[in-house]
Amino acid sequence: MIGLEIHCQLTNLQSKLFCSCKANYREFEPNTNLCPVCIGLPGSLPKLNRKAVEKATMIAMALNCKTPQRLGFFRKNYFYPDSPKNFQITQLNMYGPTSIGEQGNVSIEGKDIRIRRIQLEEDPGRLIYEGASERTQITLVDYNRAGTPLVEIVTEPDLDNPRQVRIFLNILSDLLENLGVSDPTLEGAMRADVNVSIEGGLRVEVKNIGSFHDLEKAIHFELTRQQSLAKRGIPVAQETRHWDDKRKITISSRSKEEDEDYRYILEGDIPWVILDSQSMEKWKNSMPESISSKKERYITKYGIPTQVADVLSSDKYYSDLFEQAHTESNAKEIANMITTDLMGLVDTREKREQSKLRPKHLSDLIEIINNGKVTRSSAKNALQKIVKTGKSVSEIVSQTGLAKISDEGELAKIITEILSQEPTAVQQAKENSQAINYLVGKVMQKTKGTADPALTLRILKEKIST
Amino acid sequence: MSLAISALEYISNVKNGNTTAEEFIAKTLDQISKHESKLHAFISINEKALDQARAIDKKIKLKEKIGALYGMPISIKDNISIKDGKTTCASKMLQDYVSPYDATVVSKLKSQDAILIGKVNLDEFAMGVATEFSAFGPSKNPWNTDYVPGGSSGGSAVSVSALECIASLGSDTGGSVRNPASFCSLVGLKPTYGLVSRYGLVSYANSIEQIGPITRKVEDAALLLNYISGRDVNDNTTVDSKNQDYLAEIGSGIQGKKIGVIKEMSKGAGLDENVESAFWRAVNSFEKLGAKIEEVSLDMVEFTVATYYVLTTAEAGSNLSRYDNLRYGYPMDLEGYEFKSYISKARKNFGPEVTRRMILGGFVPSAGFAGKYLLKALKVKNKLKRQVLEAFKKFDFLISPTVPILPFKFGEKIDDPLAMYMADINTVTANLTGVPAISVPFEIHNGLPIGIQIHADSLQEKQLLQAAYALQETTNLPGAPL
Numbered sequence: 001m002i003g004l005e006i007h008c009q010l011t012n013l014q015s016k017l018f019c020s021c022k023a024n025y026r027e028f029e030p031n032t033n034l035c036p037v038c039i040g041l042p043g044s045l046p047k048l049n050r051k052a053v054e055k056a057t058m059i060a061m062a063l064n065c066k067t068p069q070r071l072g073f074f075r076k077n078y079f080y081p082d083s084p085k086n087f088q089i090t091q092l093n094m095y096g097p098t099s100i101g102e103q104g105n106v107s108i109e110g111k112d113i114r115i116r117r118i119q120l121e122e123d124p125g126r127l128i129y130e131g132a133s134e135r136t137q138i139t140l141v142d143y144n145r146a147g148t149p150l151v152e153i154v155t156e157p158d159l160d161n162p163r164q165v166r167i168f169l170n171i172l173s174d175l176l177e178n179l180g181v182s183d184p185t186l187e188g189a190m191r192a193d194v195n196v197s198i199e200g201g202l203r204v205e206v207k208n209i210g211s212f213h214d215l216e217k218a219i220h221f222e223l224t225r226q227q228s229l230a231k232r233g234i235p236v237a238q239e240t241r242h243w244d245d246k247r248k249i250t251i252s253s254r255s256k257e258e259d260e261d262y263r264y265i266l267e268g269d270i271p272w273v274i275l276d277s278q279s280m281e282k283w284k285n286s287m288p289e290s291i292s293s294k295k296e297r298y299i300t301k302y303g304i305p306t307q308v309a310d311v312l313s314s315d316k317y318y319s320d321l322f323e324q325a326h327t328e329s330n331a332k333e334i335a336n337m338i339t340t341d342l343m344g345l346v347d348t349r350e351k352r353e354q355s356k357l358r359p360k361h362l363s364d365l366i367e368i369i370n371n372g373k374v375t376r377s378s379a380k381n382a383l384q385k386i387v388k389t390g391k392s393v394s395e396i397v398s399q400t401g402l403a404k405i406s407d408e409g410e411l412a413k414i415i416t417e418i419l420s421q422e423p424t425a426v427q428q429a430k431e432n433s434q435a436i437n438y439l440v441g442k443v444m445q446k447t448k449g450t451a452d453p454a455l456t457l458r459i460l461k462e463k464i465s466t
Numbered sequence: 467m468s469l470a471i472s473a474l475e476y477i478s479n480v481k482n483g484n485t486t487a488e489e490f491i492a493k494t495l496d497q498i499s500k501h502e503s504k505l506h507a508f509i510s511i512n513e514k515a516l517d518q519a520r521a522i523d524k525k526i527k528l529k530e531k532i533g534a535l536y537g538m539p540i541s542i543k544d545n546i547s548i549k550d551g552k553t554t555c556a557s558k559m560l561q562d563y564v565s566p567y568d569a570t571v572v573s574k575l576k577s578q579d580a581i582l583i584g585k586v587n588l589d590e591f592a593m594g595v596a597t598e599f600s601a602f603g604p605s606k607n608p609w610n611t612d613y614v615p616g617g618s619s620g621g622s623a624v625s626v627s628a629l630e631c632i633a634s635l636g637s638d639t640g641g642s643v644r645n646p647a648s649f650c651s652l653v654g655l656k657p658t659y660g661l662v663s664r665y666g667l668v669s670y671a672n673s674i675e676q677i678g679p680i681t682r683k684v685e686d687a688a689l690l691l692n693y694i695s696g697r698d699v700n701d702n703t704t705v706d707s708k709n710q711d712y713l714a715e716i717g718s719g720i721q722g723k724k725i726g727v728i729k730e731m732s733k734g735a736g737l738d739e740n741v742e743s744a745f746w747r748a749v750n751s752f753e754k755l756g757a758k759i760e761e762v763s764l765d766m767v768e769f770t771v772a773t774y775y776v777l778t779t780a781e782a783g784s785n786l787s788r789y790d791n792l793r794y795g796y797p798m799d800l801e802g803y804e805f806k807s808y809i810s811k812a813r814k815n816f817g818p819e820v821t822r823r824m825i826l827g828g829f830v831p832s833a834g835f836a837g838k839y840l841l842k843a844l845k846v847k848n849k850l851k852r853q854v855l856e857a858f859k860k861f862d863f864l865i866s867p868t869v870p871i872l873p874f875k876f877g878e879k880i881d882d883p884l885a886m887y888m889a890d891i892n893t894v895t896a897n898l899t900g901v902p903a904i905s906v907p908f909e910i911h912n913g914l915p916i917g918i919q920i921h922a923d924s925l926q927e928k929q930l931l932q933a934a935y936a937l938q939e940t941t942n943l944p945g946a947p948l
Binding site for chain 2: 041075081085271
């Protein structure tokens with residue numbers, strides 16, 4: 001049985017959870033995105049970022065959670081150098097339900113994964129280790145991240161295997177991105193601890209896992225370790241283990257850490273936040289359409305194939321492009337162009353940031369394909385250039401000679417030349433009608449995809465049969 | 467120009483040209499240097515005070531826009547942050563800490579052209595009733611230097627009493643403004659929780675403490691409250707003061723008002739008989755002023771000191787955990803320590819009372835004990851609050867002696883924490899319930915001051931100050947024998 005504790009930064013917010021410093025700490029030199037509040041100077045007080053409450057509540061609603069009547073914040077007390085106050089302001093349900101959400105669920109492959117609790121809390125600073133060996137190692141602290149709004153999502157132990165974990169995290173990541181609350185592709189924006197146990201065994205928590213890729217490995221390792229213990233009749237102890245990034249194994253933490261008593265107390269500097277039905281209604285209405293509803297709409301309204309609709313709806317970048325580019329009539333073709341031609345060009349965060357493509361480019365491209373000015377294959381070439389340059393479709397077509405060759409005489413000349421170079425292929429095409437496709441390909445290659453495919457086929461057939 | 471004038475008198479004298487800010491500040495600084503070696507009210511002095519006074523005089527001369535306090539010298543308890551100056555909390559832990567920002571109350575006073583004459587002494591991190599726990603040595607009571615000035619805002623009270631400033635800001639977590647005011651024959655106001663921003667006040671028990679003025683006159687406290695109160699975006703617990711003018715109509719009197727004498731605070735074994743008899747004379751004065759007096763019982767008061775020490779140590783344990791000497795603090799050699807041993811060593815610089823409360827603060831909210839201590843204390847607090855709210859349905863004011871005992875001698879209670887904590891019995895109720903309370907000087911017994919405490923319902927400071935003013939006007943007390 002596998003349960004997850006996922007930490008997700010609300011990266012799209014302007015400011016930190018309790019002060020006006022930037023939530024986007026990544027662009028700063030170490031220890032320059034700070035103020036008396038986020039480094040906990042004597043006398044400073046937290047002031048709650050209401051936007052963070054709103055965004056976190058949207059996550060709770062999107063995960064079908066119950067939301068409380070009032071929100072409370074608590075202090076989790078522990079000494080650690082990344083925590084400038086030596087306590088973290090977080091939430092728990094010490095006096096009834098007072099954290100952002102509880103009892104939600106996510107459906108994966110027809111199975112319900114229950115969400116136990118969602119809480120809003122502050123991210124600590126970052127520790128940076130320098131030095132060649134353990135003996136010479138020094139630890140540096142960068143507090144730029146301290147106070148960044150963080151949402152912790154705790155699941156019930158409903159996941160069965162690493163594959164399900166991967167699917168769950170992908171769905172969650174898409175959901176957060178679709179809500180516009182976070183960019184999960186940013187380094188450190190989404191992190192997870194995992195609880196693993198086997199039938200009849202106690203729960204083992206694994207922390208310090210750097211990436212989702214390693215998370216799967218850690219689960220594999222932990223399941224195997226626990227099963228082999230069980231086989232030898234050794235009971236699995238309840239403990240916290242750390243993922244060793246270099247050796248790719250889990251290591252038992254010192255038992256002291258597990259016993260740590262956080263001495264939770266109410267954070268008196270932040271009064272109870274009353275969630276009245278009016279604001280809840282307002283927030284609910286301002287939530288973007290969910291991925292499943294988008295998918296449903298793409299299929300039923302535009303007749304987009306299920307698989308294409310799936311890809312399109314689950315990726316906010318693609319679905320935003322689609323929403324802005326499509327009309328009733330071209331929707332299917334826009335969807336196709338995004339999921340076949342565009343996808344390879346903008347499949348990473350960097351490529352997306354650098355891409356100069358605008359929604360209008362897509363609708364213009366479909367238009368000139370439909371009115372016969374360029375071939376589909378030329379359009380694909382044009383798309384590459386547009387992503388790089390951002391030039392308009394008409395400019396690209398006129399400058400680079402992508403206009404479709406529909407002149408029979410011109411095309412016949414090219415085809416004659418190719419046939420003379422490919423006697424074997426001609427012979428094969430005469431014997432097997434399927435083999436003609438090789439020659440079509442050659443023509444397309446020669447014309448860089450500008451040849452009218454139907455016309456090419458007709459001329460080829462005529463010439464071969466004579 | 468005498469230094470023994472009220473804030474209102476100071477303002478009118480500067481306005482009329484009877485004195486200048488420079489002249490008054492120069493005299494004040496003389497007074498400080500004359501008495502400091504004996505009284506030790508100050509931890510640091512504002513070196514730029516005279517320049518600031520000259521700048522204010524220039525503004526007056528040129529008829530430029532000027533703040534309402536006209537260069538009035540005000541001292542600030544050294545747990546309230548002033549930008550670019552030390553804020554030590556009278557602790558070795560923060561002996562070198564310089565605040566990079568102003569507390570909200572400080573920027574408010576600065577914007578009214580007050581001159582913040584210096585930072586004044588306190589019990590370390592405001593934990594104590596005598597300033598005996600200051601890491602930099604105690605302050606002495608100007609009425610008799612063998613006696614404690616009260617605490618924890620002892621330096622505030624001493625500086626006001628010894629004419630080293632016109633007024634002071636202290637902080638009151640369990641009586642820390644009212645207790646030294648009572649012991650030094652001054653006015654001390656603990657406002658409603660949330661009326662004054664705590665931003666920049668170093669937290670001790672953040673859910674119950676407030677900044678409040680210590681002054682020689684009730685009207686001065688009202689004046690200062692006008693300028694320090696109100697909602698602050700930097701303190702989410704603040705409330706709207708609705709721009710009340712606490713000074714206007716301060717002489718309205720209390721004819722026909724209903725006053726409850728809190729039974730549990732005005733009788734019993736811990737009450738000094740001289741304090742008790744003075745208190746009943748005060749009750750008599752209130753009656754003569756036209757108020758209707760009745761006894762009221764708040765039976766939760768019996769448990770308030772225990773409750774107070776559980777709640778405040780739990781919060782202090784958390785609030786003071788940031789002092790690990792990693793980011794600021796005092797010089798310490800890192801060699802030979804790893805993280806945990808460094809922190810243990812660094813935190814040894816807390817004094818004995820803070821250490822005692824840190825230990826309690828680690829214990830009362832801990833797993834297995836929270837139910838027996840912290841949660842029980844929260845229950846008492848809620849029940850007490852209900853009782854007080856109920857009482858205010860019937861009464862306009864609730865009164866008691868401010869402190870059940872007279873000022874005591876240095877060393878008399880320092881080794882008996884329980885006896886020391888019982889000095890808070892009459893003051894902690896206002897903190898636990900959030901209501902405002904004021905201590906008004908009433909009598910001098912054998913050269914030692916006695917103060918009377920008045921509570922009002924939440925946000926009823928205006929009424930409260932009227933009652934305090936009415937009582938003040940029945941008295942005619944001398945200043946401290948300097």
